[in-house]
Amino acid sequence: MKKVVFVIIFVSILGTSLVKNSTKEIEDKILMVNERITSLKSELGDVLLEYNYLSSPDKLTQYQTQYFEKDLIKIDITKIKKLVEKNNHIKISDFIVRANDE
Amino acid sequence: MSDKKNNVILEEYENEFSYKKSKTNLNIEFNRIAFIFFVFLIISIIYSIQLLHLGSLKKITNNIKPIITKKNYRADIIDRNGNYLVKTVDSINIGIHPLKVIDKKHLLLMLNHIYENKNLSRIKKKLDQDKFFYLEKNIRPKRYEELMMLGDKSISSEANLIRLYPQDNLFSHIIGQIDNDNNGISGIEKSFDEELKKINEPLKLTVDVDIQFLIREELLRFQKIFEAKGSAAILMNINNGEILSMVSLPDFNLNKRETIEDVNYINRITKGTYELGSVFKTFTVASGINEGLIEPDTEFFDSKKSISCGKNHKIEEYDNKMPSDLTVEQILIKSGNIGSVRIARKVGVERHKSFLQTIGILDKIDFDIEEVGKPQSIDWYEGCKLETIAFGHGITTTILQLAKGYSIITNGGYDIKPTLIKKNLHKKDKRKKVLKNGVSEKMNPILRKVVSEGTAKLVNVEGYQVGGKTGTAEQVNNSIYSNTKINTLASIFPTENPKYVLVVMLESTKNNKEYIYEYRDGSGFKLKGSPRNTAGWTSVEAAGKIIDKIGPILATKYIEN
Numbered sequence: 001m002k003k004v005v006f007v008i009i010f011v012s013i014l015g016t017s018l019v020k021n022s023t024k025e026i027e028d029k030i031l032m033v034n035e036r037i038t039s040l041k042s043e044l045g046d047v048l049l050e051y052n053y054l055s056s057p058d059k060l061t062q063y064q065t066q067y068f069e070k071d072l073i074k075i076d077i078t079k080i081k082k083l084v085e086k087n088n089h090i091k092i093s094d095f096i097v098r099a100n101d102e
Numbered sequence: 103m104s105d106k107k108n109n110v111i112l113e114e115y116e117n118e119f120s121y122k123k124s125k126t127n128l129n130i131e132f133n134r135i136a137f138i139f140f141v142f143l144i145i146s147i148i149y150s151i152q153l154l155h156l157g158s159l160k161k162i163t164n165n166i167k168p169i170i171t172k173k174n175y176r177a178d179i180i181d182r183n184g185n186y187l188v189k190t191v192d193s194i195n196i197g198i199h200p201l202k203v204i205d206k207k208h209l210l211l212m213l214n215h216i217y218e219n220k221n222l223s224r225i226k227k228k229l230d231q232d233k234f235f236y237l238e239k240n241i242r243p244k245r246y247e248e249l250m251m252l253g254d255k256s257i258s259s260e261a262n263l264i265r266l267y268p269q270d271n272l273f274s275h276i277i278g279q280i281d282n283d284n285n286g287i288s289g290i291e292k293s294f295d296e297e298l299k300k301i302n303e304p305l306k307l308t309v310d311v312d313i314q315f316l317i318r319e320e321l322l323r324f325q326k327i328f329e330a331k332g333s334a335a336i337l338m339n340i341n342n343g344e345i346l347s348m349v350s351l352p353d354f355n356l357n358k359r360e361t362i363e364d365v366n367y368i369n370r371i372t373k374g375t376y377e378l379g380s381v382f383k384t385f386t387v388a389s390g391i392n393e394g395l396i397e398p399d400t401e402f403f404d405s406k407k408s409i410s411c412g413k414n415h416k417i418e419e420y421d422n423k424m425p426s427d428l429t430v431e432q433i434l435i436k437s438g439n440i441g442s443v444r445i446a447r448k449v450g451v452e453r454h455k456s457f458l459q460t461i462g463i464l465d466k467i468d469f470d471i472e473e474v475g476k477p478q479s480i481d482w483y484e485g486c487k488l489e490t491i492a493f494g495h496g497i498t499t500t501i502l503q504l505a506k507g508y509s510i511i512t513n514g515g516y517d518i519k520p521t522l523i524k525k526n527l528h529k530k531d532k533r534k535k536v537l538k539n540g541v542s543e544k545m546n547p548i549l550r551k552v553v554s555e556g557t558a559k560l561v562n563v564e565g566y567q568v569g570g571k572t573g574t575a576e577q578v579n580n581s582i583y584s585n586t587k588i589n590t591l592a593s594i595f596p597t598e599n600p601k602y603v604l605v606v607m608l609e610s611t612k613n614n615k616e617y618i619y620e621y622r623d624g625s626g627f628k629l630k631g632s633p634r635n636t637a638g639w640t641s642v643e644a645a646g647k648i649i650d651k652i653g654p655i656l657a658t659k660y661i662e663n
Contacts (some may be wrong), residue, residue: 010144017148045178045189052186053268057315075655078565096565096657 113570114550125134125407135227145651158593167590174284175262177297179277182346182524185311186304188265188291193240198225200232202256216245240264261544272314274353276307276522278471279474281364289471290522308344308526310659315338316651318349324608324644325351327617328632331586332611334370334501335648340603343518347652348372369603372467375475375498375502378577378607381592381635383442384549387434388511389457390445392541398431400549405440411457411486416495431548433529434571435556439493446492451482454491460536461507462517463499466468468585470522475500501590505605508592512569512600514542514548542600543614550597557638558591562622566653567596570645572637577610586610589637591645602656606645611635619643 053059064072080095164330179188182606203209206229216221228235238245240262249257265280267273278289284299286292296307317335321448323560325333337347354362368374390396406427409419419439433441447453458464466476480487484584490496498508504518509518549569553562557572570593576583590607594600614633619639632639 012141014147016306049186049189049191049266049268056185056269057312058270058272061319063423076568076659 106566110249111399112228145161162594176263176265176280176284176299177276177301179290180300180304180306181309181311181530182307183310184306186268187279187307187309188261188267188277188310190265192262193262194246195239195262196227196236196237196241196246197234197258197260199234199256199258202231203229203254204256209254209256209490210254212254215253216248217550221289221367224488269311269314270357271353272311272318274356275350275371275473276348276471277356277358277471278311279359293471307522308339308346308524309348309522310655312457313652313655314347314349316572316655317347317648318351318353320644320648321351321606324640327614328608328611328640329614330366330608331614332370333365333606333644334374335604335606336371336501336505337519337602337652338505339510340513340518340600341516343506343509343520344524345520345522346602348522352382361631365370369471369556370609371501372441372469372471373473373475373500375500376478376579376588376590376607376609377495377575378479378504378588378590379494379573380437381504381571381573381590382491382497383434383437384511384545384571384592385458385463385507386442386446386449386454386492387430387548388537388541388545389454390430391544392457392474392515392537393449393453393540395448396430396445398544400430401427401546402418402430402441402444402457403427404431405438405444409440409443409489411443411489413485415490415493417489431551434548435551437552437557437572443489446488451488454488455482458497458507459492460517461510463497463507467503467506469502469520474502476540477503494575501605501607503591504590505603507593508603508605510536512542512546512594512597512603515539541602546597547627548599549594553593556637558593558642560619560622560638560642561591561593561649563646563649563653564622567598567647569594569597569600569651574638574644575634587635589635589641591637591641593645593649595649604645604648606641606648608641608644610638613639622646 064082078094078096082093084091084093144215162554178186178190178305180188200206205225210226210229213225214222218486225237235255237249241249246259249291250259262656267277272291276289278291279287279293281287286295286298290305291298298305317337319626320471321333321335333352334350335347336345336349338345340388348371348650350368352367354360354367360632387396391398403426405424405428407422407424407426408416410416421439424438424440426435428438428441430441430445432438433445449457464477467474477500480491480497482488487496506518506520510516515535516533517536518533529547546569549571550567551569552558552571553568558568558570561568561570570591573588573590573592575588575590577588578584579586586609589611590605591603592603594603613635615631617630617632618634621628621629
């Protein structure tokens with residue numbers, strides 16, 4: 001009986017320490033993943049900042065003047081049409097609905 | 103017998119005792135020692151496992167050296183579409199300890215290799231002075247790597263954080279500035295100082311970078327055309343108070359971190375309080391309709407060209423051709439002074455004052471930034487205050503409050519709180535109705551007619567059903583009316599179901615003889631030179647061009663909002 005209790009205690013202690021150890025390992029991995037996410041987030045932030053700067057309206061206007069001055073034309077919004085597909089039929093309507101007084 | 107028996111037992115016991123005692127003692131000692139060793143073994147196993155674990159943990163944490171510390175951290179600020187308006191980035195300062203330099207010539211040679219275009223004579227002088235100095239502040243990681251590769255012990259680095267403003271001037275009045283101790287000193291940086299130091303996620307604003315840019319570009323253009331001292335424009339959602347754009351010119355580049363002391367750099371939307379003139383006639387008419395005293399077709403007959411009130415105050419029409427018989431609608435379309443005065447008199451002081459208070463014109467507004475102006479207090483019973491207020495004189499307010507007032511009048515009479523902070527859509531506040539039913543339904547068509555038939559024809563942009571009211575006021579300098587003008591247009595669109603309010607103000611404008619106006623009535627008529635220095639020929643034209651530019655974005659991007 002004593003031997004059984006002894007073995008149980010021994011196994012429990014060993015088991016607990018092993019489980020605890022593997023838990024700690026998982027915790028370590030989680031910590032590492034979290035830290036990687038943090039550093040990736042920071043990297044993403046820097047890339048986004050660069051993207052925001054390079055695609056800011058100010059920069060885009062500069063590029064337009066520099067490269068596409070004559071290629072880009074302004075489209076009158078009243079001439080834009082809306083396509084609505086319903087039962088295999090396409091209905092074309094004005095994008096902007098005009099009021100009676102226009 | 104009994105003694106004999108006892109003796110026998112004693113002998114047997116002695117024998118057994120001597121044998122068993124020795125054997126049992128041996129076992130107990132062995133078990134004890136074994137047990138103690140076992141316990142030690144277990145403890146040492148657990149300890150070594152822990153040691154191994156702690157070792158591995160230490161190894162991981164040692165590799166991560168977060169530069170951002172709670173001390174100097176500030177959250178980023180983004181626009182409604184996630185574009186950065188402000189970003190805190192890691193940066194490094196590089197310094198040199200001259201006393202630790204082994205070979206100055208070699209170091210200078212190496213630095214010359216890295217800084218090809220830098221004059222190193224200044225660095226040489228500093229090296230000779232034997233005092234620590236910064237070689238370069240806020241360097242990027244690539245330059246940092248190059249310097250560290252030199253392996254010179256005299257070069258030391260210092261982690262730092264810098265606040266970058268990728269949009270430069272675009273949001274200067276909204277974002278504000280911070281001081282060297284990382285404390286906000288103006289704008290959102292000041293009013294949300296604590297939050298920005300605590301929150302991990304970026305602070306999201308309601309503004310839109312593209313719209314802000316387009317409005318600013320047009321304002322800059324028209325400020326130049328009409329030689330204005332300053333200008334301002336605000337675009338706000340009339341139903342929830344979200345501000346999509348708020349521009350005040352002149353503005354400043356936040357990246358330069360200059361101390362702004364010139365009063366001309368005031369935030370003209372929130373801080374500057376102005377007499378805004380005829381844009382207040384809309385409030386007078388709305389006040390009368392809200393009280394049930396007038397309807398759009400109520401007629402006012404035999405109005406004189408001028409009336410007297412108070413001691414020696416004379417109120418006149420700005421246009422002598424103003425008809426003497428006008429309906430309420432015509433009074434607003436033709437911007438009649440006398441008609442507005444008659445409506446205000448019908449409403450009365452208390453009711454009109456209460457109306458203006460309800461729509462947030464009279465009191466200091468509670469806003470997201472602290473740079474907010476306080477409208478001048480009014481003695482309503484002095485002279486002919488009610489009469490002058492009816493057409494927007496003798497009363498001051500901010501452009502922000504004007505936009506709020508127009509929103510409430512046109513959104514069905516619901517109170518709104520103008521805001522720059524994008525809130526969670528699930529936390530929708532219940533809207534409070536502050537005006538009676540039918541006020542907006544009656545006001546919106548009148549405002550539409552002011553644009554299609556009245557003084558604001560140049561903002562009649564096809565497809566957007568713009569409605570609004572112009573206001574030309576003489577600027578008050580040191581309590582005296584001057585010749586300089588404050589030209590304002592308060593507009594809403596589309597009038598059938600209003601979504602946005604746009605207020606454009608140009609301060610101290612001049613006529614431009616070269617500018618060509620293109621009429622928007624479909625005639626193709628063009629006019630060279632501004633005929634008058636009024637809102638109708640300045641702010642209205644600017645607002646028209648602004649709607650031309652931002653309209654397609656609002657119509658497509660925010661179609662579901």
